[in-house]
Amino acid sequence: MTDIKTLALACRDAAQSVAQLPTGRKNALLESMAGALEADAAAILAANAQDIEAARARGIGSAMLDRLKLDDQRLAGIASALREVAALPDPVGLVTRGETRPNGIVVERVRVPLGVIAMIYEARPNVTADAAALCLKAGNGVILRGGSEAIDSNRAIAASLKRAMREAGVPDAALTLVEDLRRETMLELLQLTDIVDLAIPRGGEGLIRFVAEHARVPVIKHYKGVCHQFVDASADLDVALRLLLDGKVSRPSACNALETLLVHKDVAAEFLPKAAARLRERGVELRGDERTVALVPGTKPATADDYAAEFLDLVIAVRVVDSLDEAIAHVRRYGSDHTEVIVTRDAANAGKFVESLRSAVVMVNASSRFSDGGELGLGAEIGISTTRLHSYGPMGLEALTVERFVVRGEGQVRHPVQT
Incomplete structure (x- = not known):
């Protein structure tokens, strides 16, 4: 088996070729890759079925099974x-700023590829394709290290994508799937500071903390998504209920699913019993504070851990608050800087909520489920950063490039030179 450093070096060399591809060739490549996935659908779904069967035999939970599963629609x-x-527009080569200095030199800031991106992920076979598309379009190479639970799916998807690359005359080492899933191999990958330019882990909190604690390369971190919805005193309660059901029930295993519901005391008596009934109809367990328990009999008392939890399941923590300020304080204490929602008809309250929170995405009268690169106009997303590195929030093409300075002159020197 080829060692990880050799694979990474080959990816770096191939990335230099990808970085020079014109936009038209990159776009044609992605179109061909999409066609290859469709042509190989039967083989990919068969491989995924093997992964699902093995995962069930290992007792993997429902949330991860949902992320793992592929079907025709997915x-x-x-x-x-x-x-x-x-x-999407190609960010590579984009001049974001240009100015002529007093001495006549022209200073431009130009977007260029990062280089080699290492994706470390669990369960989600769609990441294999999404990461490949985004990294290649942004002129990068990508090293994909998926989890053992999705190995057959990832192999099948990568095989299709790499075939399209070869047919397009693009070095297929620019998309490298790591099949040696030993932990020590991943650790070695995360130490390759002279080859790997950025690591992006996607998965459970344990995986992300492990990567962050052991990597020597820069890491984009997204530990968990403790997403809140606050129902303000002025809220349209029908809208609040619609957003709550979409945010909690549509796909509870997603990181942009709601985990905590905060309700202003002035509307709690009207809103909570109806909301609880609709949630329970859909199998959601409620865990609430004393006022919630009093308004909704049968609610399980919530603990501080519940308010800090990313359940990724049909469970939601609920709290009645006295004011907008108390809701903001709760989010600041328990939130994970992912996504927060306010439901309100008061523009001043909406503005204060947005300005008072530092979360990567803040929604006003819109579902938390829109906190997704595709829904926010990025196409597929490479991940969601809750760390203030060079990118914050859902990351698309532009986040896989950086600005560098290009300076054009006509012989100017900074100091007089004797010739």
């Missing part, structure tokens, strides 16, 4: 995401 969505990325 695979079609993956192919569609590749085409959406192909249609």
Whole structure:
């Protein structure tokens, strides 16, 4: 088996070729990759079925099984995401700022690829395609290290994508799937500071903390998504209920699913019993503070741990608050800087909520489930950063490039030179 450093070096060399590809060739490549996934759908779904069967035998929970599972619709969505990325503007070579200095030199800031991106992820086979599309369109190479639970799915998807690369004359080492899943191999990958430019872990909090604690390369961190919805005293309660059900029930295993509901005391008696009934109809367990328990009999008393939890399941923590300020204080104490929602008809309250919180995404009268790169116009997303590095929030193409300075002169020198 080829050692990880050799694979990474090959990826770096291939990335230099990808960085020089014109936009048209990159877009055509992504279109071909989407077509390859569709052509190989039967083989990919068969491989995924093997992963699902093995995961069930290992007792893997429902949330991870949902992330692991592919079907015709999800695979079609993956192919569609590749085409959406192909249609996006190419950030590589974009001049973001230019000025002429008093001495006549022209200073430009130009977007260039990062280089080699290491993706460390669990369960989500769609990441194999999404990461490949985004990294290649942004002129990078990508090293994909998925989890053992999705190995057959990842192999099948990577094989399709790499075939399209070879047919397009693009070095397929720019997309490197690590099949040696030993922990020591991942540790070695995370030490390659002279080869790997950025690591992006996607998965449970344990995986992300492990990567962050052991990596010597820069890491984009997103520990968990403790997303809140606050129902203000002025809220349209029908809207609040609609956003709550979408945010909690549509896909509870997603990181942008709601985990905590905060309700202003002035509307709690009207809103909570109805909301609880609708949630329970859909199998959601409620855990609440004393006032919630009094208003909704049968609610399990909540602990401080519940308010800090990313359940990734049909469970939600609930609290009645006295004011907007108390809601903001709660989010500041228990939030994870991911996504927060306010439901309100008061523009001043909406403005204060937005300005008082530092979370990566803040929604006003919109579902937390829109906190997603595709929904926010990025095409597929490479991940969501809750760390203030060079990118914050959902990360798309631009986040996989950096600005450098290009200076154009006509012989200017900073100091007089004797010739």
